[in-house]
Amino acid sequence: MIRWIPYTFVRTVIFFMVGILCALYAPGLLPENIAVTGAMLLTLLYFPAVWLSRRRRRMFNPGWVGLPLVCLLGYIHLLGQTASRDPDHLLHISEPVTHYQAMITRFPEEKERTWKLEAVVGWVHTNTWQPVKGRVLLYFSREDFPEPFQYGDVLLIKGQPRVPEAPSNPGEFDYPEFLALKNIYHQHFLKKEQVLKIDHDPPFRFMDFAFRGRQWAEATLHRFVHGPREQGIASALVLGVTDGLDEELLHAYSATGSMHILAVSGLHISVLYFILMWMLSPLQRLRGGRWAIAIAALLILWLYAFVTGLTPSVLRAVVMFSFLALSRPWGRSTNIYNTLAVSAFCLLLFDPFLVRSVGFQLSYIAVLGIVFLYPKIVLLWEPGPRFVTEIWKIAAVSIAAQIATFPLGLFYFHQFPNYFLLSNLLVVPLSFVVLVLGLVLLAASFVSAAAMVAGYCLEKVITFLNTIVFTLEGFPFSRTEDVYINAWQCSLLIAFVLMVIALFHYRRYQYLLFSFFIAISYASFQWVHHIREVNVQRITVYKVPGHSALDLIDQGQAFFLSDTRLGDDQQKVRYHVTPNRIKAGVIKLSEEVPVSRVFRGGRLIVWKGRRILQIQDPDFELPHFLEADWVIIGNNALTEIGRLKERVAFRKVVLDTSNTFFFASRFLEEAKLYKLDVHSVWHQGAFALKIENQDT
Numbered sequence: 001m002i003r004w005i006p007y008t009f010v011r012t013v014i015f016f017m018v019g020i021l022c023a024l025y026a027p028g029l030l031p032e033n034i035a036v037t038g039a040m041l042l043t044l045l046y047f048p049a050v051w052l053s054r055r056r057r058r059m060f061n062p063g064w065v066g067l068p069l070v071c072l073l074g075y076i077h078l079l080g081q082t083a084s085r086d087p088d089h090l091l092h093i094s095e096p097v098t099h100y101q102a103m104i105t106r107f108p109e110e111k112e113r114t115w116k117l118e119a120v121v122g123w124v125h126t127n128t129w130q131p132v133k134g135r136v137l138l139y140f141s142r143e144d145f146p147e148p149f150q151y152g153d154v155l156l157i158k159g160q161p162r163v164p165e166a167p168s169n170p171g172e173f174d175y176p177e178f179l180a181l182k183n184i185y186h187q188h189f190l191k192k193e194q195v196l197k198i199d200h201d202p203p204f205r206f207m208d209f210a211f212r213g214r215q216w217a218e219a220t221l222h223r224f225v226h227g228p229r230e231q232g233i234a235s236a237l238v239l240g241v242t243d244g245l246d247e248e249l250l251h252a253y254s255a256t257g258s259m260h261i262l263a264v265s266g267l268h269i270s271v272l273y274f275i276l277m278w279m280l281s282p283l284q285r286l287r288g289g290r291w292a293i294a295i296a297a298l299l300i301l302w303l304y305a306f307v308t309g310l311t312p313s314v315l316r317a318v319v320m321f322s323f324l325a326l327s328r329p330w331g332r333s334t335n336i337y338n339t340l341a342v343s344a345f346c347l348l349l350f351d352p353f354l355v356r357s358v359g360f361q362l363s364y365i366a367v368l369g370i371v372f373l374y375p376k377i378v379l380l381w382e383p384g385p386r387f388v389t390e391i392w393k394i395a396a397v398s399i400a401a402q403i404a405t406f407p408l409g410l411f412y413f414h415q416f417p418n419y420f421l422l423s424n425l426l427v428v429p430l431s432f433v434v435l436v437l438g439l440v441l442l443a444a445s446f447v448s449a450a451a452m453v454a455g456y457c458l459e460k461v462i463t464f465l466n467t468i469v470f471t472l473e474g475f476p477f478s479r480t481e482d483v484y485i486n487a488w489q490c491s492l493l494i495a496f497v498l499m500v501i502a503l504f505h506y507r508r509y510q511y512l513l514f515s516f517f518i519a520i521s522y523a524s525f526q527w528v529h530h531i532r533e534v535n536v537q538r539i540t541v542y543k544v545p546g547h548s549a550l551d552l553i554d555q556g557q558a559f560f561l562s563d564t565r566l567g568d569d570q571q572k573v574r575y576h577v578t579p580n581r582i583k584a585g586v587i588k589l590s591e592e593v594p595v596s597r598v599f600r601g602g603r604l605i606v607w608k609g610r611r612i613l614q615i616q617d618p619d620f621e622l623p624h625f626l627e628a629d630w631v632i633i634g635n636n637a638l639t640e641i642g643r644l645k646e647r648v649a650f651r652k653v654v655l656d657t658s659n660t661f662f663f664a665s666r667f668l669e670e671a672k673l674y675k676l677d678v679h680s681v682w683h684q685g686a687f688a689l690k691i692e693n694q695d696t
Contacts, residue, residue: 103120164179307442
């Protein structure tokens with residue numbers, strides 16, 4: 001049986017998170033003024049409740065007042081931190097904005113064609129200048145801006161920032177929601193003539209120094225490490241800068257389950273932390289040595305965070321291990337779960353939206369899994385030789401973390417690395433070596449000869465690391481991919497893992513029954529999904545700006561018809577097309593396109609008793625009168641609707657995004673005169689239709 005008394009901060013942070021989640025998903029559940037009034041009343045009741053509990057312990061438990069109070073405080077806290085609720089926010093400006101003033105507040109990110117920076121808007125010009133609040137993502141063309149703007153630069157920008165478009169394709173990543181969780185609601189793509197730097201006034205000098213420290217560290221690594229991939233991995237593993245990683249390299253690390261090492265987070269900070277504990281251990285012999293170790297560890301951890309530019313993932317990990325470092329001087333009186341809960345509580349006080357952060361969730365669940373499961377797993381086998389024992393310890397850590405995080409991994413990334421154990425046994429120790437060598441290189445950078453030696457060693461280790469990753473990716477069945485589970489199924493998987501762990505820990509029959517019922521529930525969800533989403537035929541015309549993209553999906557098999565440029569651009573296919581295929585259970589892409597007839601400028605497709613006429617060239621020539629369920633028009637191919645009506649009997653016209661937006665808008669206006677049923681993918685998003693019978 002679980003005893004709650006020793007886990008005071010654990011239950012506190014759980015109820016605080018429940019309040020945050022209620023405000024996030026049901027912000028209208030309780031008006032803010034009523035929530036505040038309720039919190040004040042509960043606060044007044046809490047002190048008499050504590051007094052009663054001390055006088056008559058069995059009569060009343062103050063937790064019945066305190067925990068609802070914590071939940072309400074979490075609810076109020078998130079509402080207060082939601083920037084869009086502020087009446088002075090940029091979202092509430094109704095008049096067109098001609099110019100605005102913004103200050104850069106983040107380190108620039110290098111993209112393929114642009115620089116990506118985050119800024120805070122201070123003033124906007126409509127009819128007059130007026131102060132506003134709000135954050136905006138700015139994208140600067142690298143052709144116009146060879147060097148990016150820096151933290152603290154104040155810019156005068158011409159034009160109006162736009163609200164990002166909602167997902168236009170089935171299952172597509174919800175980018176506006178992702179930005180909203182960072183309190184960002186606008187973005188702006190800029191060219192040279194739209195931007196003027198008018199000042200440099202960093203709001204926090206400490207952050208300015210941190211960004212400059214990161215620039216110095218990145219430049220130092222690039223000076224002594226050669227090769228674009230080696231430089232990219234060095235920056236990622238040592239500083240958490242992933243801008244220099246190409247798509248092929250990212251895909252290889254993702255496929256082998258090694259993606260977590262490319263972002264400086266709990267794994268890297270834990271390595272640094274335990275190295276510090278080992279190096280500082282002789283201080284324990286001194287009076288007050290435990291506190292000296294804790295203070296030294298804090299200084300070094302935060303210095304490292306400073307060098308990495310105080311990025312969110314590093315700050316999250318450093319805060320977590322800072323509390324661990326401070327807990328050590330108390331010795332046995334501390335509880336590791338309470339320590340983790342306090343660190344999570346502090347982070348949520350700073351940013352309650354972290355509760356939806358994938359990194360936040362995976363970091364804490366992985367650490368909890370390691371703390372609870374590792375001691376039990378490592379005792380399952382006692383190898384004799386010291387070398388084998390150390391390997392088994394690494395394997396036990398990897399297994400513990402994987403058991404804890406695999407439901408979230410399936411939910412967010414739709415794949416499972418089958419060779420995760422082999423990968424972690426090889427890749428994780430090498431990533432430790434890279435991190436240590438990188439830190440040695442930075443520390444020795446003022447001694448050129450020592451830095452060159454460290455840089456040479458670092459470069460060779462990274463080359464070996466990349467070779468291992470690409471080799472593992474090439475193994476057959478290296479990963480189980482395209483796995484679809486929804487949020488409910490993810491929750492059931494987490495509950496199933498907890499019940500199985502409880503079964504082995506407490507050895508009680510009831511946990512076996514719970515596990516069985518959870519498994520049945522999960523299978524029921526999967527069966528319903530198969531009936532509704534997989535065991536059907538569907539046609540989807542995707543919104544991929546500038547391209548024509550059509551999927552014909554039939555019970556796990558997809559026929560993909562697209563222009564050549566899109567077929568060669570796997571990044572766009574993964575972003576716009578793949579999510580729908582994963583949800584539809586596609587396991588096979590067929591190269592035999594079901595085309596019954598090709599004519600000049602187009603083709604007629606007969607599929608599952610349906611006729612699809614695709615016209616892609618203005619010089620199309622129909623062979624004779626045709627009947628079609630849908631006519632798909634691309635490349636501005638139809639200039640006269642009357643010409644189409646004379647030669648084709650059809651039910652619906654679909655305009656794909658290989659047409660220009662202007663052409664699609666004009667076509668929609670003209671179609672009203674003919675009373676045609678038209679779906680413009682530019683205006684209405686993807687055309688997605690399930691074909692379940694002949695009367696669709």
